[in-house]
Amino acid sequence: MPELPEVEISRRGIEPHILGREVTGVVVRQPRLRWPIPPDLGRQVSGRRVEAVERRAKYLLLRLQQGTLIIHLGMSGSLRILPSGTPPGRHDHVDLLFGDHCLRLRDPRRFGAVLWTREAVEEHPLIRHLGPEPLAPEFSGDGIYQLARARRVPVKNLIMDGRVMVGVGNIYANEALFAAGIHPHRPCNRISLARYRDLSEQIRRILSEAIRQGGTTLRDFRQEDGRPGYFARRLTVYGRAGEPCPGCGGTIRQRHIGQRSSYFCPHCQR
DNA sequence: AAATTCTCCTGAAGGC
DNA sequence: TGCCTTCAGGAGAATT
Numbered sequence: 001m002p003e004l005p006e007v008e009i010s011r012r013g014i015e016p017h018i019l020g021r022e023v024t025g026v027v028v029r030q031p032r033l034r035w036p037i038p039p040d041l042g043r044q045v046s047g048r049r050v051e052a053v054e055r056r057a058k059y060l061l062l063r064l065q066q067g068t069l070i071i072h073l074g075m076s077g078s079l080r081i082l083p084s085g086t087p088p089g090r091h092d093h094v095d096l097l098f099g100d101h102c103l104r105l106r107d108p109r110r111f112g113a114v115l116w117t118r119e120a121v122e123e124h125p126l127i128r129h130l131g132p133e134p135l136a137p138e139f140s141g142d143g144i145y146q147l148a149r150a151r152r153v154p155v156k157n158l159i160m161d162g163r164v165m166v167g168v169g170n171i172y173a174n175e176a177l178f179a180a181g182i183h184p185h186r187p188c189n190r191i192s193l194a195r196y197r198d199l200s201e202q203i204r205r206i207l208s209e210a211i212r213q214g215g216t217t218l219r220d221f222r223q224e225d226g227r228p229g230y231f232a233r234r235l236t237v238y239g240r241a242g243e244p245c246p247g248c249g250g251t252i253r254q255r256h257i258g259q260r261s262s263y264f265c266p267h268c269q270r
Numbered sequence: 271a272a273a274t275t276c277t278c279c280t281g282a283a284g285g286c
Numbered sequence: 287t288g289c290c291t292t293c294a295g296g297a298g299a300a301t302t
Binding site: 272274275276277281282283284286 | 288289293294
Binding site: 002034072073075259 | 293296297298
């Protein structure tokens with residue numbers, strides 16, 4: 001499931017293959033993703049050159065001449081660079097053609113999205129309200145602490161809220177809270193500034209490490225060359241219910257918070 | 271108004 | 287072996 005590191009890895013993987021290249025066509029085999037793919041996408045983007053390949057939160061932004069393609073990988077999306085004409089698999093829904101090769105989106109669960117906007121992408125409804133990037137140099141716990149004071153949701157919900165900060169999905173939220181010794185259920189307004197600063201640092205550290213490891217492959221994620229990521233072996237608590245906590249030897253618990261699974265050590269995390 | 275629930279979809283895993 | 291059921295999960299929309 002692509003979270004921020006997986007999207008950044010995809011960005012770095014595809015950039016050298018498409019930056020500066022002209023889109024020669026688009027093939028849409030299945031337009032029904034999270035939102036329908038615009039029917040005239042091919043006409044809109046063909047002939048335009050890729051001027052930048054960026055990432056904002058978990059959105060990939062392909063800046064073309066006079067517009068931006070917004071790609072979201074949803075739950076199960078992945079991007080591959082392939083020779084043009086490579087036979088598509090069952091869930092290969094979209095190809096962006098670049099002459100001899102193509103950028104192919106595979107997304108079995110179809111929660112992803114491919115959208116086109118000619119407006120300033122920073123003002124797009126999906127982008128406009130996004131919180132700060134954890135990997136930006138100026139990111140610290142201070143802003144989060146201020147926001148948290150006015151709310152009382154569990155801290156895990158807070159850090160997964162894209163308006164508060166972006167890119168922290170379920171896996172990394174669990175890991176960061178363990179690393180910071182904070183209980184995922186703790187009301188977010190009952191955590192000190194010092195602990196938010198530490199938590200922010202842990203989020204940065206874990207996301208950076210995951211990027212270095214090629215991301216976390218749990219089910220479908222593949223790097224652009226088809227290799228899986230290797231961060232899964234570094235996960236300390238996620239998916240380890242019943243196993244011993246590496247900190248105290250106690251048992252890692254799993255509980256549901258919202259609709260998602262939390263994994264934590266009730267002894268080390270308070 | 272903040273917080274929770276619902277919804278999209280299908281692969282994987284577990285039970286019998 | 288294989289069918290059936292349950293679960294997971296990002297994020298906007300709907301609901302409380």
